[in-house]
Amino acid sequence: MRITKVQRIIAFVLALGLLLGCTFAIHAKGNDESALSNIRELLNAISYEEYRNSDSFKQAVDATEELVISGFDGVYTNAAGDVVEPGEAVDEKPVDVAEGGEEDEGPDPDVPRKYIVDGKEGLYIPDAGSITWMLKDVTEAKKYTLEIEYYPVENKSAAIERILLINDKVPFAEARYLKISKIWSTPYQLAKIEVGKKESADAIKKEAEAAGFKAVSIEKAKDGKKEKTYVRCEIPPMWNEARTDFVNKYSVRFFTADIDKNEIREGLEQTPEWQTYTLKDSNGFTQDPFVFVMEPDENGNVSISLESVNEPIVISNIKLKPYKENRTYSEYLASCGDASNGGDSIKIEAEYFNAASDQTIYPVADTTSAANSPVATDRTYLNVVGGEKWQGVGQWIEYDFVVAKSGMYSISMRYKQNILDGMSVARTLHIYSDASVEEGTPGYYNGIPFKEATDLKFNYTDSWKMATLSGGSGAYEFYFKAGVRYTIRLEVSLGSMGDIVRRVQESLDSINADYLSILKLTGTSPDEFRDYGFYRTLPQTMSDMYKQHKEISAIADLIANTAGTKSSMTATLRNVSDLLEEMSSDEREVAKNLEQLKTYIGSLGTWIGDAKTQPLLIDYILIQSPDAELPKAEAGFFAALWHEVSGFFQSFFRNYDRMGALTEDLSAGNVEVWLAYGRDQAQVIRSLINDDFTKKSGITVDLKLVAGGTLLPSILAGQGPDVYLGLAAGDVINYAIRGALESIETMDGFLETKKFFNEEAMMVLEIECAGTNGDSKDHQSCGSGKMHCYGLPETQSFAMMFVREDILAELGIEVPRTWDDVKEAIPVLQANHMEIAMSTDSNIFIYQMGGELFADNGMRINLDSNLALTAFEMMCDLFTMYSFPYQYNFANRFRTGEMPIGFADYTGTYNHLKVFATEIEGLWSFYPLPGIEDENGNINNDSVSAVSAIVMITGCESKANAWKFMQWYVGDECQTDYSNEMVAILGPSAKHATANKEALKELPWTRAEYEQIQAQFDNLAAIPNYPGAYIIGRYTNFAFLAAYNDNLNPVESLLGYIDYINDEITRKRDEFSLETLDKTKKQSTLAIKRMQQAEEALKNAKDNSAYSSAYDATYNGIMKELRDYDTKDYAALEAFANQLEAHNAKLFGTSSNYLRQAAACLRSYEAYN
């Protein structure tokens, strides 16, 4: 096995040649503007760490002066690359819709314009395109931090995202993900303080007014039968001691309560304000702001551009500031002078925050402790904020307060962090003072007060705890000046973990690359006994694995040292490190352990995900003198016991069914609505009903959450609801045909409502014939061609193509647009041991080829047509010839990169990947399905959609009310609000597949995502539901499996099942007395029906005054042909139809039409029999 020198030289030369060749090849391809160019650039981008270590960074000098660029100096380029001049200035204090009546269209959201709000002006920049500012006459490269003064325009609920480019280049990878937060706040209600028997309303009112509450009034109202007195007041704009004391004393609540006094969550609203954003790492890996090098080109210019990713923004100016390190705590303390301790004690309820960065941060109810503030077992108090809703880096909450006595204060919190076992979470504290304090004087704050405030730790605790913000030297003290409005902002940060997580993330990226390079050589199940010679073939991979082993074990040591104990966090790292060591130090171990490595890559991804989440639940914030004592965080033993016991007994009395109902008054009508979703969904719908539907229509809604599958038995028992949400389209038809649903096509405004949806979504809810309840076998309306509709579409889901762009870019595969592209990509993928995920559904191909699944009005299956057979064969071939895997876990393999392309349901898969595979965030996206290209070059890429609907149950008490509810529920507004709320509550992984066309535009997808979805949404096909349809999937699956398992000819095996399918369809149709293809059945065939109709129409025509005797010959001829309806001569019928039209097309329009239809039926029967 010795390698001679000559061999080495030859090998070297060859390798060099290959390398050069590759470089040339890459350069040659470099010019094409492909969809993957972005991702290539992304993959090659350097990290901020590398950027800071680069020569150009080191050579640049630190800036000394501050530069301010006005927003208006920017040049806006739209997505198409055209420069667009800013439009007319519009005064942005929006027209009050309620007063102004009609909301006017407003300026075009896609055009930049001058934007004046709150006395400040800025440039409105749309959510697409990019804007560039020029710095002129720059003499040398200088280092700056960037600060943007912006106004988050009220728009969709998603955060603002931008990419920063300097001199048309993204300086480092992190500059691609700039997240700029919006501002949200709760619309608090007037508080309602119940006056007790021994209290006086006037005294309370006076007390409230003395504390500075606004809008204080006394109100008398009936609660059940008793007359009660209430004092009402408004939430104050900022807190002080008197106000918080008052709130605590009377447990004043500023939330809406339902009839059982349960507090109802208010959806957060966008309350934009001018803000300052310092460009920094959105991942939270580094706490310091980014430092950029402004390097002039040959003309002395530097361009700074912001490329839009998501959401519009208004920018007033950009400040380039020299980088200055923040002061330390001791420096800060020295700047405060020797102020004495402050005297106030302000206890701010955490649920009364002034603003938050995200819609997802909202007050929640916690009943785990008897010491919660406030607490009760007979009702729901929204008494805490945070937890899993407040765990993403960069999310913040703000509280405003004012102290009465200047001096030093400490900030304490009652908190709980029981989600991340054994770990601490971190927060960054920002403090802002109002304009009355001069910069540089004590009491002035503008951001993070001192360095240590970026890493405030909260330790793991399984019960509630009190904690004062503190560091190594003890509790931090803050100087607050009397009468100044201070804002404290608590922002989620990774603290000292940031650097660690970044290192693990980088390591993971390397290990992933190593895994893929091994995978490409060996496939997923390498042969253990084969000598792959990894040291020879993959020297870099092997050395990198060793390097990563060292790195990860170093990180594990670091964590263990800081935490002092071994935790499950380090165990994962150690396992990975050990495995890497084993694999890199002995090449024979590589093949054996590849599978294990894949698992570990997954757990490392999960590790990062866990380390990045920083959940923290807070109950209240206490601002008090540093020497004051902290209250106890937990109740005593007996209080806690009583709390639990009474909670248990209350559970028997509390009516969870009507939770959230605001009124018991049913006078305007009531609709009983059932839904079989989760509790979250039910609560959102409930609050939308309260806020919108009941308010506007006066109709109350009895919303009940039921278990799936309850509908059928309840209808059977006559106990069904009026309206049911979320019935699959197949079931809609199943129920409708048995008379269990009301048809809705005659309801008021049906035609307008129908326009909310794609035709494809409506079509599957329609059927020609259906049972009418009571008179069960009456199918009079059948065959008239008139469709009845039995539901309105709620969700419409369909498959799209998910793609790992990084892998495709690496392999040089373009995102496929046709199935031929896919087939071309298969060899490349398979050479690298990769696969494509595909479902065994041939319907997509049938519809892409322009075919139909059913023929003859659903009387027979069209699978025996040439087209359908070709489609079926095409699908089977992908599995047999191209060996697509039949069973697989897509998300798992997509994550590891084994399946870089997959076709799957768009929302389901998207949601899954968003939470499950956070480490590949940004490396994948989804596209419309590949299609089939016709001879004109048009690509048909239809996806078959599945619909779930809202339906009206037979026996519904008030059809009009139920219809109003249905119309409202599927309407633009409700669907948009519902989708946004779901995302607000459950996070970005709760995307809802709405069927409403308009609502889809408003959903919190990013612009790029939305465009892809819309592209597919416009190209959908639907399979109408006919009786007996369930049998098709079953037999096509059998046919596929025969082809897949036993290598039988797919066409033959499918043809073998056609008769079974048709028999079942005929049998099922016969059960419902529908016309079939079988003349022996009790109902005649469709042809006969059409002939009867033609005869009828002809007789009518004869009675018409326009009829003349000249037509007699034709008339009699037809009558003779139609006698007994047993003619099979379709040619004759068509000839007659032609004659009739030649005579008088208007008079005989209907008759000739029926004749033609009868002829068409006969023609297909002949083909069928």
Place this chain on the structure above:
Amino acid sequence: MSQKTAKKQAVVRKDMTKAQWTWHEIKRNKVAYLMVAPYMLIFTCFTVLPVVLSLAISFTDFNLLEVPNFVLVDNYIRLFLDDDIFILAFQNTLIFAAIVGPVSYIMSFMVAWFINELSPKIRALVTLVFYAPSIAGQAYLIWGTLFSGDRYGWVNAWLLEFGIIDKEIAFFQDADYVMPLCIVVALWTSLGTTFLAFIAGLQGIDKAQFEAGAVDGVRNRWQELYYITLPNMKNQLMFGAIMSITGSFGFGGVVTALCGFPSVDYAAHTIVHHLDDYGGMRFETGYASAIAVVLFVIMIGANTVVKKMISKVGS
């Protein structure tokens, strides 16, 4: 007082009609009736009534949502003469029951017998080990992972690794494997109540009988088993047999969970599945009831046969 009662009790059977006598007896044993009433009520409502109802519905074309029509024996005619799948399901059920019923029965007994020989502490532990699969609800799903059609399913991964196959086998989606696999899984989960009852039965036998048997000339364990052990636990044997038979005829959920519904090419389609198909998917409750009635009759028949066989044990 006591005389009076005695007098009252001294009623003679022949003095009254049968109904009167029954009523009299009921009154006399009212406490017993009261005790049994809750169970009888529930049993009648949820077991007897449904059986009777399904018999009635089987003569109609009930579809769950509309008013049924009376169709005489159409359902039965169609079931036996015009339903190929039913015949297939019938056949599958018989194969299934014929293998799983007896094998699981004998297996249960054998295992119980062996375990009975162990010392009490170990016996308790081993009992738990054998009984665990059937109490742990959906434990059979482990077979789904084991024989997953994915390349990463255990069996597929092994077979691929040892080079026995070169493309993964979709075990539960391949007509060749479905039935045998389901039988194996059924046997694995079958050591349930039957097995426990056997253990209890074995423990309940008077040790003196074995000594007596030894004196009377029992020469080996088999004789001991047949002449002493088995006759002593006839009740448990009976109970076990009924449980096994009903279990193996009603075995459906596991197949659905593993192979999907319906199993590929109806390879493991049993009568229970057929019933599900018509009752659940096609809303043909009338027809489904007819299937249920047939299944009911089969089970009753099988039980009668088994009862006769067991009564002969030891004689």
